[in-house]
Amino acid sequence: MSAPDARGETPRRLMRAPPAATAILFAAIVGGVLVIASGANPLQAYYQILVGSLGPGALPDTLNWATPLVGMALAAAIPLRGGMINLGGDGQMVIGGLTAATVALYLPAPGPVAAIAALIAAALAAGLYAALAAWGETRHGVPMLISSLLLSYPAVGVCSYIVRFPLRDTATGLPQTRMIPEGARLLTIAGPLNIGLLIVIAIAAAVVFIDRRAIAGYELRLRGVNKRFAGYGGIRLDAQAMRAMFASGAIAGVVGAITVLGSQFRFIDEALLIPAYTWSGLMAALLANGEPVGAIIAGLFFAALQTGGFAMQRETSIPRVLTIVLQSIVILFLAVRHGLGRRNA
Amino acid sequence: MSDLITPFLIQSAVQAITPILLASLAGSLCQRAGVFNVALEGHMLVGAFAAVVGSYFTQSAMGGVAAAILAAMMFSLILAYGATVFRGDQVVIGIGMNLLASGLTAYLLRVLFGVSGVFSDPAVVSLARIRLPGLQNIPVIGWGFASQTYVTWIAWALVAIVSVALFRTPVGLRLRGVGEQPDAAETLGVDVTAYRIVTVIFGGALTGLAGAQLSLGAVSVFAEDMSAGRGWIAVVAVMLGRANPLYAAGACVLFGLADAMSIRLQGEGLPNQLTDMSPYLVTIAALAISHRKRLRAAAPPAEVAAASPGGAVEPQPDTR
């Protein structure tokens, strides 16, 4: 009865290369219409984005922006590779940031030791919190999509409370911690760049390596293709979900820690959330369907777009939030367009 | 305890419930039609923004409501066609739409009004409140409805009307079948795609209304990302209510009470960063408890499958 659709392939959510180019073109056109409607010149806008991100002198800023964004793209990509979605990056990042700040401020140890301890503590705290969402799904039947997101709000709330009351910097009176001693800060490489960039590069290399070469990568990838097959094949799915979420949350925590230890030098309420790294990172990971190299490339692309957005806003009247609109149009185009491809196949 | 349940508390609970209620109604209908709508959050935000814009330019709350409904319906076309005709992944489309709504409203806020963050203006007319004489003397229910916008009244009326339509009319019966067994519905002559498209767009209208209540109900303000997770709570309400509008409404009441209680606790001196968590914690706890109950009833929660990405589209067994 069912016409023999020999393929019967598991839907791959998005396609790569040429469709991505089409999607970017489509987003540029829709965004252009939006810019024209608001009375500005889209070509000028896009030119400014290009110059402001990849032009002379702009590259360090782009890399600086890409550091947390690519980090969050990797955090999102790991669960996605196994067919899971972590929407709680915000909470995990904030937990990491606050943990790092607390350790760096209060650990009675020499600066570099405190910095390393802060990074590790941030990864552990945020990783465990993310694993909680997996535990919610495996033991309590709360879908991870929902539990990860809903757990994010209380995390942000509690961290906000802590920095407003117990850990508030009484000198400034603002909702922020004291400044982290200089010895515990991440070393500067040049300009805005610090060794946080190197840490993210190392994480990226590790994720790609594990994905391609390690047993854990194979098992996660196969789970993403067919979860029931993975379970039947003897993979312990519950433990795997916890591990994947722990890794995801740990990376998010490190991203929070890097930002606190490397650029802001204190935990400032809401400062980690305003740039929306979590959501740009998630979009980058979705764009690549969880494949880490694709997620990194997409993350770099989005970082360039957003960095260019600052220049655009400076040089033209166009608000830089336009870049977020462009990003989401790319995602939507691919999500919908992917369906088109499947139907014709 | 008794001094906690005051007319003010009940009133603010009813007020807080309205947007979630409308969104959960939309979500329930979509679920019934077989579309997992996680874009409720984005719909609501678009509605909230359009309501302020409409109210500002027409100088009337009615204009705001109309604009909200229209804008959210337009917005819902992405999901309506993306998830049906184009057969895209519903979860990815939903997440993309939420981000688009966030970016688009922030962009337009700057372009139209030249502000970022929060916009309020005397020209933005808020929704009128209906005051029925004597109502405030009836405990609890009367307190709750003594001074509410007509959107709140419409919302509760819609819960009743939609429930009746879903369970008592031919269209409702067909809709319920479409979500459960699209193949079977199709062979019996029901156009599954058309049902889904219309349902998602109707859901858009409902969430647009929800957005209007959000920005023109208690206040007449638009703030970036002011939906603040309410759309997701509506998604949870749909799960808890197993896509039954009445049960989902019950879940909404629970969240509303938690929300109002958190305001009340702030009054007692607790910092709002802590009290704001209560709706989310109540939500998670409710989900876990309902799962335990359902396990005992030995019925697999279909929503869990639907909620995992790609869960709705499993490869067909190769029968040859």
Added chain:
Amino acid sequence: MSVLELEAVGVVKRYGALLANDHVDLAVERGEIHAVMGENGAGKSTLMSILYGLQPPDEGRVLLRGVEAHFRSALDAIAAGMGMVHQAFKLFNSLTVWENIVYAREPRRGLFIDRAKARKSVMDLAARHGLGVDPDASVGKLSVGVRQRIEILKALYREARILILDEPTAVLTPQERDGLFDVMRHLAAEGRTILFVTHKLNEVMAITNRVTVLRDGRVVDRMKTGETSAREIIRAMTGRSVSLKIDKGPARAGAPLIEAADLTVAAPGGKPAVDKVSFAVRAGEIVGIAGVAGNGQSELVEALVGLRTPDAGSVRIAGREVTDASVASHRAAGMAYVPEDRALIGSALAASAADNLAMGFQRAPPIARGALIDSGAMMVRARSLIAKFGVKIASEDSPVGALSGGNLQKIVAARELSREASVLIAEQPTRGLDVGATEFIHGQLVAERDKGRAVLLVSAELSEILALSDRILVMYEGRILADVPQSQANEETLGLLMAGRAPSPA
């Protein structure tokens, strides 16, 4: 009689290289019960879906009461007075019986459904045809037999004059089957025409007027039931006169490796799906589980392999207690498992053959090298298994989703058999496979046995069970009715047991 109700003339249907229907002619008279017979894959289902408008023929015509019919969809067929009861029911489980029946044809009162009228017409219809149902019951809670009645009522509610029943008895208990036959006779006596698709001989002999036999997509014979014999029909169906016989020596059974004790799996609706089942499979023997589909075999296997936690009782694999453990623990104890659903569970269709063949081997050398995968070793292994099992695939990097059913099954079997596990559980291992692939898989199962492994074979094909098993357990309504040595088993005794009746002492 002899007024033609429905005809297929020269119907051809191709799926790629496969010729599913090759110039099929079929003539069905008004008021008769007409069997369409053939083995799995003979083209019965394809022919029915063409008659019912689910897909158009590539060539040929369908005539309804002498007039050519052009059905664009099942809807047109229904409007023309046809009804079909599919093997997989198309029912809405959460809806009530009457809602399912009147769906999309609801009696109305103003804006609303006229529930009283709907319920009454359903009850009237049920009473008239002897199809007892509770109109207000929720369909998901009903037994398979009752659901089938609802499907028939659905067709009758739409005034079907021609009823296609696709393998309707596969899921029925003997009592339910007898009830169905009464209904079929009654409907035929009313002047309705019934097309009865089946591969069960005794049913054809019991109830039909005429038989059309398909083999490899072609009509090979047409017979009047009263003027033919079972033997003749079998010969037409299989092209050979005897069922398959397998060359194997006597079993040398050793220690018990699969042990189930009082194993119980609850089911929604009261009666357990598996009801205190106890048995053992010993090293060096093949134990077959026979039974009509739906008597708890699937649930039993799920509980044995760890895909489902049993509600009571215990399971031991190779001496290790694994009752509540995951599949992983069962595998660690030494279990290989060929699942019933090779596409949804047994393989990852979008992944490559190498990835599929490595599953379960990724944590041990040679594929594992520390925490890493040795992709070279993975490829070597994949290539050697592909060669050994004769899988027709472009390369080990190709996704297995493109493979035919038989080749995919070989991938699954290759992986599971290469585990060299002491226990092998094989569920419907040859379903949908051609003769060559079937023989190959059968040979492998016997080879496993001869290597001293415990093999549990679950199959709906009685001939397969009879040919392979050293002992046969017959499952009926969740219980094991009998444990019959191969030497004492034959189609007749097993058939009686499968029907829930103890064989009369010989």
